Amino acid sequence: MLKRLDNLERRALEALHKVSDESGLQSWKVAYLGRVAELGQILDSLRDLAKEERPAVGRRANEVKSALEREFESRRTAMGKDELDRSLRHDRLDVTLPGRTWTRGRLHPSTQTLRQLVRIWAEMGFQVYRSREVETDEYNFGLLNMPPHHPARDQWDTFYTTTPDVLLRTHTSPGQIHVMRQMAPEPIRVVLPGMCYRYEQVSARSEIQFNQMEGLAVGRRITFGDLKGTLSAFARRLFGARVATRFRAAYFPFTEPSAEMDVECFVCGGRGCPVCKGTGWLEILGCGMVHPTVLANGGYDPAAFTGYAFGMGPERICMLQRRIEDIRYFFANDLRFLEQF
Numbered sequence: 001m002l003k004r005l006d007n008l009e010r011r012a013l014e015a016l017h018k019v020s021d022e023s024g025l026q027s028w029k030v031a032y033l034g035r036v037a038e039l040g041q042i043l044d045s046l047r048d049l050a051k052e053e054r055p056a057v058g059r060r061a062n063e064v065k066s067a068l069e070r071e072f073e074s075r076r077t078a079m080g081k082d083e084l085d086r087s088l089r090h091d092r093l094d095v096t097l098p099g100r101t102w103t104r105g106r107l108h109p110s111t112q113t114l115r116q117l118v119r120i121w122a123e124m125g126f127q128v129y130r131s132r133e134v135e136t137d138e139y140n141f142g143l144l145n146m147p148p149h150h151p152a153r154d155q156w157d158t159f160y161t162t163t164p165d166v167l168l169r170t171h172t173s174p175g176q177i178h179v180m181r182q183m184a185p186e187p188i189r190v191v192l193p194g195m196c197y198r199y200e201q202v203s204a205r206s207e208i209q210f211n212q213m214e215g216l217a218v219g220r221r222i223t224f225g226d227l228k229g230t231l232s233a234f235a236r237r238l239f240g241a242r243v244a245t246r247f248r249a250a251y252f253p254f255t256e257p258s259a260e261m262d263v264e265c266f267v268c269g270g271r272g273c274p275v276c277k278g279t280g281w282l283e284i285l286g287c288g289m290v291h292p293t294v295l296a297n298g299g300y301d302p303a304a305f306t307g308y309a310f311g312m313g314p315e316r317i318c319m320l321q322r323r324i325e326d327i328r329y330f331f332a333n334d335l336r337f338l339e340q341f
C-alpha cells in the first residue's frame, strides 16, 4: 500500500508538470485530488486495513495529499504569471495614442469678476465681510436713513416675504450696519460682496438678482479727499494706470454728500462710441460720505468719526470689460455663454 502511494505521488507530479493551460489544470485536480480519484479511494479504504498497518498508511496518504495540493497551488500561481507576461508581450499598450481629455469646470464670470475686485481691495487693505441675503426692513431701509414712508424707498422694488418686515435685501448696504455694530468703536475698512434681489422688469440692463460689492471705511479724520483718492486708485488698478475718473453729484439717502464715479471709456478712449453712448465716460459706481444718522445707528459718534461708502455692480463691470450686451446671460445657465469664460 505504501508503494502504491509513492507511485501515485510520482505519477501525479509528472502529470502536473505537463499541464499547460487552465482547463488542463482543472482536469488534473479532478483526476488526482477529486472525490473519486485514486487517493480519495485509498483514504476511504483505510478502515479495511489491518489495525497495525493503518497509522503508517494513513499518515503517508495525508502527506501525499498535502504535497499534491501544495504543488497544485504553486503551479497555478506560476501559470497566472506566465499568462500575464504573455499578454503584456502580445497586447502591447500604445502610449502614443492621444489621451482622453478631462472636461474641467470653470468659475462663473460673475465669480471671476468678484474675485478680481476682492483681490484689488485686499491689496488696498480692505477685508471681506459677508452679510446675510435675507434681511429685516429695519436693516435694509430704516437704519440706512430711510424710515417707513420715506420716498427714497421707491428706488428699490423689493421682494417681501410672507413674514412681516422680512425681505430679500435690495442692496448690500445693510451689511454696513452689521459690520459697524460688530466693530464699533474700532476703525473699519471692509468690502461686502454678495447677491441682491429686486422685483424689477427683467431686461437687457436689469435682472431680479445680481451681485453688488459695497465698501465701507470708518475712522477719525476720513475726508472726501480720501474717498476720491481711494476710488481713483481702485479704477487705475482695474482699468489701467492711465484711466481718467470723474465724480458727479448724486443722491443716496445713506450718504451725504453723494457722488457717482465715471471712468473714461476704455473702448473709445473718451472720443465717444456706442458703449459709452457717445459721452466718452462709463458710470462705474456710487459713493459718498457716510450719513451721520447711519454712523450713529452703527454705534459711532458722528462728532468724532467720519467714513465713506461705495457700491458697484460686478456684472456691470464684467459686461463693460468683456463687451457683454445683455445681463440676462449671467443667470440663464446657457453653456454656450458660460464656456466662453
Ligand SMILES: [Zn+2]
Pocket (backbone or CB within 6 Å): 265, 266, 267, 268, 269, 270, 271, 272, 273, 274, 275, 276, 277, 278, 280, 281
Ligand atoms: Zn466709448
